[in-house]
Amino acid sequence: MITCPIPKNEYEKVLLAHGGGGKLTHQLIEKIFVSQFNNELLNEQNDSAVFNIENAKLAFTTDSYVVQPIFFPGGNIGELAVNGTVNDLAVAGAKPLYLSTGFIIEEGLPFEDLWKIVLSMKEAADKAGVKIVTGDTKVVERGKGDKVFINTSGIGAVYNNLYISPRNCKAGDLIILSGKIGDHGIAIMSAREGLEFETEILSDTAPLNGLVEAMINSSKNIKMMRDITRGGLSSSLNEIASSAGVGIEIEEDKIPINEQVIGACEILGLDPLYIANEGKLVAFVNPNDSEKVLNSMKNHEFGIDAEIIGEVVEDHPGRVVMKTSIGSKRIVDMISGEQLPRIC
Amino acid sequence: MKYVQEYRDSTLVKNLKNKIEELTTQSWSIMEICGGQTHAIMKYNIEELLPESITLIHGPGCPVCVTPLEKIDKAINIASRKDVIFTTYGDMMRVPGSKDDLLTVKANGSDVRMVYSPLDAVKIAESNPNKKVVFFAVGFETTAPANAASVLEAKRRGLKNFSLLASHVLVPPAIEALLSDSTAKIDGFLAAGHVCTVMGYNEYQPLVEKYKTPIVVTGFEPVDIMQGIYMVVKQLEEGRADLENQYSRVVLKDGNLAAKNVTFSVYEVGDMTWRGIGVIPNSGYNISEKYSEFDAEKIFDIEDLKVEEPESCIAGLILQGKKKPIECGEFGINCTPEHPLGAPMVSTEGACAAYFHYK
Numbered sequence: 001m002i003t004c005p006i007p008k009n010e011y012e013k014v015l016l017a018h019g020g021g022g023k024l025t026h027q028l029i030e031k032i033f034v035s036q037f038n039n040e041l042l043n044e045q046n047d048s049a050v051f052n053i054e055n056a057k058l059a060f061t062t063d064s065y066v067v068q069p070i071f072f073p074g075g076n077i078g079e080l081a082v083n084g085t086v087n088d089l090a091v092a093g094a095k096p097l098y099l100s101t102g103f104i105i106e107e108g109l110p111f112e113d114l115w116k117i118v119l120s121m122k123e124a125a126d127k128a129g130v131k132i133v134t135g136d137t138k139v140v141e142r143g144k145g146d147k148v149f150i151n152t153s154g155i156g157a158v159y160n161n162l163y164i165s166p167r168n169c170k171a172g173d174l175i176i177l178s179g180k181i182g183d184h185g186i187a188i189m190s191a192r193e194g195l196e197f198e199t200e201i202l203s204d205t206a207p208l209n210g211l212v213e214a215m216i217n218s219s220k221n222i223k224m225m226r227d228i229t230r231g232g233l234s235s236s237l238n239e240i241a242s243s244a245g246v247g248i249e250i251e252e253d254k255i256p257i258n259e260q261v262i263g264a265c266e267i268l269g270l271d272p273l274y275i276a277n278e279g280k281l282v283a284f285v286n287p288n289d290s291e292k293v294l295n296s297m298k299n300h301e302f303g304i305d306a307e308i309i310g311e312v313v314e315d316h317p318g319r320v321v322m323k324t325s326i327g328s329k330r331i332v333d334m335i336s337g338e339q340l341p342r343i344c
Numbered sequence: 345m346k347y348v349q350e351y352r353d354s355t356l357v358k359n360l361k362n363k364i365e366e367l368t369t370q371s372w373s374i375m376e377i378c379g380g381q382t383h384a385i386m387k388y389n390i391e392e393l394l395p396e397s398i399t400l401i402h403g404p405g406c407p408v409c410v411t412p413l414e415k416i417d418k419a420i421n422i423a424s425r426k427d428v429i430f431t432t433y434g435d436m437m438r439v440p441g442s443k444d445d446l447l448t449v450k451a452n453g454s455d456v457r458m459v460y461s462p463l464d465a466v467k468i469a470e471s472n473p474n475k476k477v478v479f480f481a482v483g484f485e486t487t488a489p490a491n492a493a494s495v496l497e498a499k500r501r502g503l504k505n506f507s508l509l510a511s512h513v514l515v516p517p518a519i520e521a522l523l524s525d526s527t528a529k530i531d532g533f534l535a536a537g538h539v540c541t542v543m544g545y546n547e548y549q550p551l552v553e554k555y556k557t558p559i560v561v562t563g564f565e566p567v568d569i570m571q572g573i574y575m576v577v578k579q580l581e582e583g584r585a586d587l588e589n590q591y592s593r594v595v596l597k598d599g600n601l602a603a604k605n606v607t608f609s610v611y612e613v614g615d616m617t618w619r620g621i622g623v624i625p626n627s628g629y630n631i632s633e634k635y636s637e638f639d640a641e642k643i644f645d646i647e648d649l650k651v652e653e654p655e656s657c658i659a660g661l662i663l664q665g666k667k668k669p670i671e672c673g674e675f676g677i678n679c680t681p682e683h684p685l686g687a688p689m690v691s692t693e694g695a696c697a698a699y700f701h702y703k
Contacts, residue, residue: 011448011451011683013448013451013452014451015447015448015450015451016447016450016451017438017447023681023682024682027682193460195460262348263348266348268460269692324387324388324389324566325352325354325388325566326352326353326354326357326388326390326393326566327354327357327358327393328388328389328390328392328393329389329392330386330387330388330389330702331701331702331703333700333701333702336680336681336682
């Protein structure tokens with residue numbers, strides 16, 4: 001037997017923080033999973049694996065949804081599960097086609113809730129133009145699950161042999177963010193903790209395949225895309241900077257954020273750069289095509305607030321640096337575990 | 345957004361930057377007391393905007409960092425019991441005790457919950473009458489009123505299953521300890537705006553006079569901090585030592601009387617141990633005898649805990665401003681936010697974590 005690669009002086013058990021999308025999650029994935037499953041497709045560590053079968057270039061991905069509460073302002077676990085997998089395929093440059101779904105249901109879940117979830121999955125699938133073609137159901141004893149967990153996997157066909165990869169990123173490429181960040185995380189947090197704000201903040205859950213299609217039609221020079229989910233914008237940019245071996249510079253003033261989200265973050269001591277999203281992507285684009293791509297995004301319902309937020313640079317490879325609103329520069333690090341609210 | 349974005353205005357910051365440059369003729373060391381200020385200084389990299397002759401020293405004002413190890417171990421001891429729901433502010437979860445942290449205790453199956461307000465813990469107590477609900481009441485003068493209010497509220501609701509594990513520290517005695525230490529060379533202080541919002545700033549007048557050192561009550565946004573630094577440097581260059589208030593949009597001279605009344609109805613001042621520094625006389629709040637039924641340390645029978653800090657952690661020197669985090673041999677190697685050796689690496693307000701994330 002191979003000994004566990006997580007060093008003894010570190011945590012001996014899995015913590016919630018290992019699921020936070022930050023450094024601990026990365027450590028878990030790298031040391032436990034990638035080290036053993038190790039193959040060239042997995043090692044790319046993109047949102048989807050992309051491979052050829054016969055003459056077709058396909059994208060394949062999977063994601064599990066354990067959000068609590070299962071109904072939250074702006075959505076529920078069902079549409080999240082469809083949109084999330086659709087988005088992982090879309091940002092690989094693929095047209096999402098077929099989804100599978102697995103339900104782990106806790107004994108006692110009201111049928112009415114399950115029905116609502118299924119209806120919204122159907123609606124989300126119709127909206128994204130995908131079919132849910134296979135599935136699985138398990139029921140666990142009360143107390144052994146949390147109402148319902150949903151897994152979805154998806155297959156998509158890659159557009160025109162597109163090659164979306166961090167390896168394409170070069171100094172000078174511009175970085176486009178598709179809209180305002182932080183809505184989903186704050187919506188969940190306020191539902192979970194019973195925080196009430198003057199205006200309700202809604203989750204941004206949305207299928208991004210239409211947006212991606214518009215972008216791809218506007219330019220052949222989209223080099224890299226990622227949907228920014230758990231761990232927030234900072235984690236996505238740090239992942240790309242480190243796998244591409246390039247530096248990234250962004251400008252704080254260019255990053256679109258809802259005023260309510262800024263306010264909620266101020267109150268809770270959180271940083272919007274680390275808050276989860278469920279309907280946003282970042283794209284790395286050749287500077288000559290950036291205006292074309294940006295315009296195509298602004299003309300789409302899920303990209304109205306898109307902005308160019310920064311660029312790829314030669315300096316500080318693997319690091320993300322931000323020009324702050326007061327004109328100084330600082331490093332934007334990847335979150336370590338979960339973002340914990342401060343005392344004061 | 346009103347009252348936030350205005351204080352992050354780049355033109356105002358630039359004006360203050362120029363004014364500080366014009367004014368400064370010699371080297372000055374200024375300590376910001378509060379961890380919230382340290383965090384803002386790192387987040388906006390304010391040091392980049394200051395002349396090289398001005399050094400900012402990061403003070404002991406991170407409540408997570410100075411909570412004594414023994415208290416953390418007590419928290420872990422109480423939280424591990426089957427009949428307890430242990431509630432805490434988020435950033436206490438990852439502070440290393442001598443063996444574990446609260447996150448690990450939670451992963452081992454104990455009921456540890458993160459709350460945003462001690463009053464939420466009171467609600468949890470009310471809806472779980474068969475459990476003992478303990479709130480980890482940590483913080484400076486700032487969090488004391490809300491924590492005290494939770495005790496008053498629990499009493500009003502007649503709850504017998506709610507208590508505080510209290511560990512409160514006070515700013516003025518810490519400043520005095522630093523000023524009376526001849527090895528710490530600090531020319532002026534930015535006092536903590538939020539602490540003064542509650543307490544006012546009368547307490548600082550005797551310190552200014554006794555130690556002839558300027559103290560400026562300062563806010564937390566970049567413009568506030570730059571203006572606070574400007575006001576301290578101006579005093580130093582003019583050879584003055586006065587007590588001034590930069591954060592006048594929030595802080596009144598006498599503070600918040602209602603909040604102070606609530607605090608002193610539940611707490612009394614006593615000696616307190618500061619992690620990494622030691623005992624400072626009259627530097628903390630203890631739950632008064634009248635409310636001892638809400639004092640977790642009196643309710644739970646905890647045998648004497650043996651506590652040992654990791655030898656290589658220099659948190660004490662860092663909290664007193666005698667060393668910078670990057671001067672520590674463990675920084676970024678054996679001590680990271682994922683696996684902190686000492687508390688300053690845990691909280692975003694801790695000097696080490698702030699250096700690690702932003703430098």
